[in-house]
Amino acid sequence: MARSKNRGSQEVNAGSMADIAFLLLIFFLVTTQIATNKGLTLLLPPKQEEDIPDPVKQQERNIFKIQVNSLNKLMVEGETLDDPSLIGDMVYDFILNFGNISDVEKGPTGAKVSDRQTYESLPATMKAYINNSLRSDKSSDGPNAAIVSLKADRGSSYEIFIQILDQLNAAYNRVYGERVGLTDEEFRKLNRNDPRDLDLYERARSGIPKAISIAEPSKVGG
Amino acid sequence: MSKFKKKSESTQEIPTAALPDIIFMLLFFFMVTTVMRETEVLVKQEIPRAEQLVKLEKKKLVTYLYVGEPKEPEIFGTESLVQANDAFIAIDGIVQWVNQEKDLLSEVERDQITISLKVDKDTKMGIIVDIQTELREANARKIIYAAPKKTDN
Numbered sequence: 234m235a236r237s238k239n240r241g242s243q244e245v246n247a248g249s250m251a252d253i254a255f256l257l258l259i260f261f262l263v264t265t266q267i268a269t270n271k272g273l274t275l276l277l278p279p280k281q282e283e284d285i286p287d288p289v290k291q292q293e294r295n296i297f298k299i300q301v302n303s304l305n306k307l308m309v310e311g312e313t314l315d316d317p318s319l320i321g322d323m324v325y326d327f328i329l330n331f332g333n334i335s336d337v338e339k340g341p342t343g344a345k346v347s348d349r350q351t352y353e354s355l356p357a358t359m360k361a362y363i364n365n366s367l368r369s370d371k372s373s374d375g376p377n378a379a380i381v382s383l384k385a386d387r388g389s390s391y392e393i394f395i396q397i398l399d400q401l402n403a404a405y406n407r408v409y410g411e412r413v414g415l416t417d418e419e420f421r422k423l424n425r426n427d428p429r430d431l432d433l434y435e436r437a438r439s440g441i442p443k444a445i446s447i448a449e450p451s452k453v454g455g
Numbered sequence: 456m457s458k459f460k461k462k463s464e465s466t467q468e469i470p471t472a473a474l475p476d477i478i479f480m481l482l483f484f485f486m487v488t489t490v491m492r493e494t495e496v497l498v499k500q501e502i503p504r505a506e507q508l509v510k511l512e513k514k515k516l517v518t519y520l521y522v523g524e525p526k527e528p529e530i531f532g533t534e535s536l537v538q539a540n541d542a543f544i545a546i547d548g549i550v551q552w553v554n555q556e557k558d559l560l561s562e563v564e565r566d567q568i569t570i571s572l573k574v575d576k577d578t579k580m581g582i583i584v585d586i587q588t589e590l591r592e593a594n595a596r597k598i599i600y601a602a603p604k605k606t607d608n
Contacts, residue, residue, distance in 0.1 A: 274509050275600065
């Protein structure tokens with residue numbers, strides 16, 4: 234009588250399955266790029282109308298001027314500066330200077346805030362810092378009037394522009410964060426879909442507009 | 456004769472039967488999270504790093520512009536160029552391109568379009584300023600300079 238040969242189990246050999254899966258896994262690991270949608274946001278000013286004359290001239294002290302020439306050299310408030318990482322602190326002092334606190338309410342309709350109200354809403358430590366070290370009559374009148382102007386020559390590099398923009402954002406985020414008792418990093422990570430975070434965010438920003446102006450560079454020179 | 460049989464007759468191997476399952480699980484994770492690149496970037500992209508990054512919530516509203524020196528200077532020259540989708544576009548063509556991109560969005564979202572600028576670090580500011588002027592013209596005022604997080608400190 235012929236014996237049946239297939240006594241052994243009828244399973245497919247699955248030993249190399251792990252290897253195949255590994256191969257696929259490594260392929261996807263190598264080709265995957267976790268998409269990053271991170272960066273420095275900026276809101277451009279509305280379209281320029283040709284025949285509208287220049288708006289009311291801002292007073293010199295209310296504009297914090299940063300200029301970059303084609304050799305990537307910096308000029309901040311009329312003086313040369315070598316290290317762009319110092320701009321953050323200078324801008325921080327500039328925004329919170331409160332040189333001449335006004336009662337004029339500014340801002341979007343429905344949420345008008347005067348510099349005096351902004352000042353009153355600051356925590357005690359910030360008020361103390363402002364009164365001790367700032368309140369200079371050569372710097373900004375208050376956050377409503379303060380404008381940071383960044384003018385980069387056409388020949389300057391994008392890298393230094395990003396460095397400066399990063400510093401400006403750092404200064405504003407520090408102001409906003411400290412106002413509601415957060416660090417700048419915590420403030421940046423506020424989730425605006427969460428009503429409690431949104432409230433903090435709005436409270437931090439009211440009365441202190443983020444006025445970063447990217448000035449058009451002059452067409453000639455450099 | 457001992458009453459207790461020696462138990463350790465079996466081999467001392469770690470069972471690896473579940474290994475394929477674990478690997479498959481990892482595999483599926485990466486398969487699901489992977490988005491294949493739909494556009495081939497034709498310009499150099501070494502993006503300067505920054506600290507104060509903000510994350511964009513609505514990915515649907517973001518469109519990308521790549522700026523930098525072409526990767527193939529023999530064909531395209533060494534001047535920085537602007538790439539949108541698959542091809543280089545002229546600065547004058549940006550307004551038209553923005554309008555095309557806006558048409559892809561629904562009516563209510565059109566004004567919220569965000570342009571993400573991916574710019575190589577060696578690019579000169581002149582071209583960036585020109586792009587910004589065109590974007591203002593096209594009423595696409597929300598822009599984001601894409602930047603990875605600084606790794607040091």
